[in-house]
Every structure is written in structure tokens, then in C-alpha cells.
Amino acid sequence: MKSTADRIIERMYELNIIQADIKRATGAGKATISSWVSGNTKPSGIYASKLATYLCCNTDWLLVGDEQKNNIYKNDDLPLETATHFEDTFIEYKNKGMTPIISWIAAASFSNSPLTILNHVVDWIPSLPHLSARAFGLIIQGRSMWPEFKPKEIIYVEPNIVLEELKDGDLLIIRCHDEKQANFKQVVIGEGKNDMYLKPLNPDWPHQTMQPMADVSLIGIVDSKLVKYR
Template sequence: MDQSMVRLQEVAGTNKKSKIALDLNVGASTVTNWAKRGVSKEGALAAAEKYNADANYILSGSSPNTTVSDLKAKIKTMQSSTIQSTTNPNDPEGTLRVPVDYRMDGYVPVISWVAAGSFSDVMPVTIDDVIDWIPRPQHLSKRAFGLIIQGRSMWPEFKPDEIIYVEPEIAPWDLKDGDLVVIHCNDDKQATFKQLIMGNGPEDMYLKPLNPDWPDQKIVPMGECMLVGIVDSKVTRYR
């Protein structure tokens, strides 16, 4: 039997080819062929998603990469023993809230824009708000986090699906004209990312998209607004 099939059976937790075929929604003959000639790349990717495994491990036997679920499990273990959680009476029963500093040295969480809107020291985001984990540049604080760009208001400097690093440890009076900021206003359901234009004073301050073709070139925040953080840099991925 091909070794990639052996590893597939290992991550699937079964030696039954019929069960694997059912799990991966492929024909029994396909699994039989994998056993003889090796698991295909498409099969490994499907198995990785189904069994929360690593496709490279199935294909080549290389050491499995840490998955998001693995990291969440590790966080929960550390939280139960070393970190005191906070609670929100509006959370569903069983919700676990921990500070964004998850004591995962070297990584920062990528969270949703809705979660970023509720980001604070008093009420940190939940573990379930974490979408992914990315390496943390050494100059950023351990409370830094990532956000995935949505829309084209900051095009072409920031494209959809790119990830930006946000540094929350900055005071409003330390901001400068032209800084890229993430803010949240009470009237909005989620945070927003724009360029800050200081003007001649507080009354002249407004937000501006980088996209010159964006319809609203001068955005004056309504209601009470909170500075979530300053955008430090972005993650560049080519595939």
C-alpha cells in the first residue's frame, strides 16, 4: 500500500476504504487507486479539510503544520490553567472570553471586523472570533491583531483579502495627519479602516479612503467613536 494512503488512514482514524470514500464523497475505486498509486493532491486537500489535518503530511509525510483548531485547543488549555477569563451577560452559555494576548508568543490573531468593533481591554474578543493566526513582527505589541481587507475603498494600496496588522497600543493624541487607522463608531456594527486627515483642528478632522474613485472622499464619523488601533503594515502573500 502506498505510504500516503497509510497516512490518510491515520488522519481519518480508520482503515476502511469505504468509510474514507464516504467521508470524502469519492468513489470506492478512487480510494482503491490511491492505495496503489498514492493519494492525489485533490484528495489530500479534501482529507485535510474533512479531518482537520495537513495535506502536506498526507502527501509527503512531512511534519504536520499546526492547524487553527490545534492553536485554539492549546489556548483553551492555557486559559483554563493560567488566564482568568471575563464574561459578558449577553454571551451565549459556555462562551469563553480571553484577552487578545493569548500568550502565543510569535503569533497574532486575525479577527473579524465585527469583533474588532468590540475590541477593548474591558471586553476582549472571544476565541471563536479568531479566523487565523499570523506571525507577529517583533516591534508590535502582544495585543496586536490582524484584519482581512474587505471592499475596495483603500484600493490600490490595500486589496481585498490582504491582511493588515493593527496595533491597538496607541493613544489618540499620538496620531499624525495621514495615519491609517481602524475606528469604531457607536452607530456602526463593525470597525472601519481609513486614512486620518487632521485638518486645522478637531472640528476639521475626517476620514478618507485611499481609492480616488471612491464616492465618499470625506467621511465625517457620526456619533461617539473609538480608536481601535493604527495600521502598521500588511501581510503580502503571492499564492
């Protein structure tokens, strides 16, 4: 049976965070957090609540492993006060003209755990008026979408999109079901919405297999990009 320490380590791995991140988020001391992770002590009181929020999970599941309460937060499942605060926070950023850039690992969790975006912001870019408050940025890695998208360029992603709205050639952020990191692909639509495949833009990319859309989860559609030259 898993211990509290096991569950903390599990969520740290899934969210790609380290003890220093937990220290900044909860205010707990380095030795205290090390004791939680090693299993010598358990978080309690306000620390337990802060830790569960940061790890995007239920406090009861984190502390006692109640499987019925192992609710990795989904937006619809959040307590009303938390969900409202979550939405208000995004709107507040939008009103300030700010869009968060997150990691590709955090993006993979966005659909199921949108609170992740608030805990894993790596930078900020100007918001675009036509995008929703939930829009976020990603920094291009690798050359699978070369030459249109080069490493270190920044793309804007709109998560408020459904399969029925997609058009042939749209650029998508998706997550393969067996991977923990989001991916960037172009959609190819055949004879109908049930005939959808994904491919890289780079014709020289070694992995040119057409991937069925049914094998992935849709995270968002790429709207545009922001290029920084220095």
C-alpha cells in the same frame, strides 16, 4: 421583559456567532443549545459560566437580567483572575510568534470587549516584534482603500494607540457609533487634534465624505500589511 433566551440571541447577534460556535466553545450538545435559544430550558452550572464567558457578559445578567450586572466585559472590569489570564494568553501567543486574525465585526467590539478576540480567531499570522501582545490582524474587504490595500491582503493592527499620538495621514481602524463592523480609513488632521477627519484612500470610491473623528471610536492604527500570493 427579556428572557434568558432573548439575551442569548442578543449577544449572538452582537458578536455574529451561531449555535455551532457555542457548541464548540461550551461543549454542550446541539439539542441542549437549541433548547437554550428557544427558551425551553436555561443553561446551568458550568455551562452557564462557559456560555457567559463566550458571550462576553456577566452570568447573572445572562440568566436573570439584572441590569446592574449587565456588564459586557471591559478589560478594566474583568475579575482580576480573568483579566490576568486574558493578558497572559495574549503574551503567550506573542511569545510563540503568533498574532490572531479576527473578523471586522469582532474588531468593532475589541475596545469594549477584548475577550472577543480570543473567541473569534479566524487564522494566525507571524507576530511582529515591535507590536504589542494585543496586536491583531484583519483581512482587507472591499476597495475603499484601493490601490494601496487590495482585497484579501492582511493588515496588522496595533490597538495600543490614543488620539493624541495620531499624525496626519495615519491609517486607522475605527467603528462608527451606529455600526457593528469596524472600518478602515485615513485620518486627516487640520489645525489641531480637535480638527480631525477620516477619508477613504481610493479617489474613485463613491462615498468621499470627510467624516469627523468625533463621530467614531478609535480601535487601532494600521502598522503594516502581509501579502499572500497563494
